[in-house]
Amino acid sequence: MTITTHRRSFLKSSSAFIALPFLESLRSRYAVGNETPTVPPKRMIFLGMGFGVTKETWFPKIDSTGTDYELPEGLKPLKRHIQDFTVIQNLTNQYNNEAHWGSTFYLTGANRYAEPGQSFYNSISADQVAAEVLGRETRFTSLQLNSQDAKSSGHGPGLSLAWNRQGKPVSGVDTPVAAFHKLFSDQGTPLAQRQADLKRRSSVLDTVLEDARSFGRGLNKTDTDKLSEYYQSIRDIETRLSKEEQWLDVPKKHPKEDIQEPGKVAGHEEVKLMYDIMIAAMQVDATRVMSYRLPTEAFIKSLGASISAHNMSHYSEGTRMEVSQARDQKHAELLAYFIDKLKTTKEPDGSSLFDHVSLSFGSNINSLHYLNNCPTLLTGGGAGVKHGRHIVTAKETPLCNLWLSLLRGSGINIESHGDSTGTIDELFA
Numbered sequence: 048m049t050i051t052t053h054r055r056s057f058l059k060s061s062s063a064f065i066a067l068p069f070l071e072s073l074r075s076r077y078a079v080g081n082e083t084p085t086v087p088p089k090r091m092i093f094l095g096m097g098f099g100v101t102k103e104t105w106f107p108k109i110d111s112t113g114t115d116y117e118l119p120e121g122l123k124p125l126k127r128h129i130q131d132f133t134v135i136q137n138l139t140n141q142y143n144n145e146a147h148w149g150s151t152f153y154l155t156g157a158n159r160y161a162e163p164g165q166s167f168y169n170s171i172s173a174d175q176v177a178a179e180v181l182g183r184e185t186r187f188t189s190l191q192l193n194s195q196d197a198k199s200s201g202h203g204p205g206l207s208l209a210w211n212r213q214g215k216p217v218s219g220v221d222t223p224v225a226a227f228h229k230l231f232s233d234q235g236t237p238l239a240q241r242q243a244d245l246k247r248r249s250s251v252l253d254t255v256l257e258d259a260r261s262f263g264r265g266l267n268k269t270d271t272d273k274l275s276e277y278y279q280s281i282r283d284i285e286t287r288l289s290k291e292e293q294w295l296d297v298p299k300k301h302p303k304e305d306i307q308e309p310g311k312v313a314g315h316e317e318v319k320l321m322y323d324i325m326i327a328a329m330q331v332d333a334t335r336v337m338s339y340r341l342p343t344e345a346f347i348k349s350l351g352a353s354i355s356a357h358n359m360s361h362y363s364e365g366t367r368m369e370v371s372q373a374r375d376q377k378h379a380e381l382l383a384y385f386i387d388k389l390k391t392t393k394e395p396d397g398s399s400l401f402d403h404v405s406l407s408f409g410s411n412i413n414s415l416h417y418l419n420n421c422p423t424l425l426t427g428g429g430a431g432v433k434h435g436r437h438i439v440t441a442k443e444t445p446l447c448n449l450w451l452s453l454l455r456g457s458g459i460n461i462e463s464h465g466d467s468t469g470t471i472d473e474l475f476a
Contacts, residue, residue, distance in 0.1 A: 097149035097201025098360040121375035148203025153411035156447035156465025169214035173450035187334035193219030194342035300331035314349020405430035430456030
């Protein structure tokens with residue numbers, strides 16, 4: 048049964064009452080004369096792959112910049128959107144010295160050896176910086192999508208592209224099925240029981256915090272620093288519990304009546320399905336910040352490759368290079384599909400999702416073991432980037448200059464991010 052009230056529809060059954068997004072087709076039927084459309088929110092999406100690209104056929108010619116550049120073979124499936132995306136060259140993560148850790152420092156720009164005596168350090172990722180601002184009003188502060196083959200896909204340590212303020216990995220959702228249920232399926236547990244569980248967890252947290260404060264008296268600086276990090280992790284839990292309580296009795300919104308649990312897929316079909324789920328999440332404003340650590344191993348196998356992703360990444364010519372190029376072409380094809388859907392999916396005010404999203408696609412590694420010139424493509428109107436161009440920045444421009452630029456363009460007013468030295472003003476000129 049469907050109930051409609053003033054452009055908002057609900058699906059009602061004996062066990063569920065699920066809100067649908069605003070429906071443009073109902074606008075005239077239920078419109079109020081002096082109604083003022085709400086301004087669509089800013090959104091950010093970060094897509095990251097391991098093992099880079101085929102540098103010979105993915106990058107435009109270095110001496111052909113601006114709007115008059117030839118689209119390389121690896122990006123030709125995106126031709127119909129050429130006025131709406133930007134390719135950037137010469138972005139580098141100066142601290143990236145691990146060829147197959149493609150996503151570990153991709154959004155952080157951190158120096159792995161920043162802490163003396165420690166073999167690993169990381170800092171907050173750009174998506175989590177965005178989530179602290181853009182995620183305040185949504186059920187999910189951010190959504191991390193992942194792939195089951197991450198360990199064999201050149202991504203390195205981490206549970207997703209995301210890292211929190213303490214430089215700890217943020218877990219991701221590994222399959223479209225899990226993402227679907229996280230976003231759109233309400234728990235079968237009765238509300239009273241969920242409220243009781245939440246209250247109990249809060250009570251336990253209070254006890255832990257009090258014990259930690261008592262324990263902290265008289266500690267040396269090293270232990271005090273560790274305890275400070277522990278306090279911060281507790282505060283993060285408190286924030287999550289508070290948000291969970293806020294949304295506890297609010298039904299999850301459903302993007303459309305006929306959406307169904309996705310089937311089990313892998314490789315490029317999984318990527319396409321994840322893109323569809325991202326569109327649905329934006330339709331109902333479940334989250335405004337998303338990252339996706341893209342598959343590689345399963346991706347190339349779904350294209351018919353018989354070699355491993357690692358072997359593909361060490362191409363020179365022949366089969367390995369052909370597999371790498373096929374991977375690039377399929378990613379471009381899927382990205383074109385994603386842009387199509389962003390453009391055709393409308394906001395309540397008549398604009399499109401595309402108009403308000405900032406989307407980046409790339410890798411922390413060029414190709415092979417080349418760690419400079421991170422492949423980078425931007426699209427969407429959310430950050431105010433002037434698209435339709437090929438931009439070549441000064442050599443060894445920090446990749447974090449891009450993240451700082453996109454964050455500021457999306458309304459997150461921070462002074463710096465990672466190893467940034469400033470913004471890339473040419474993006475907006």
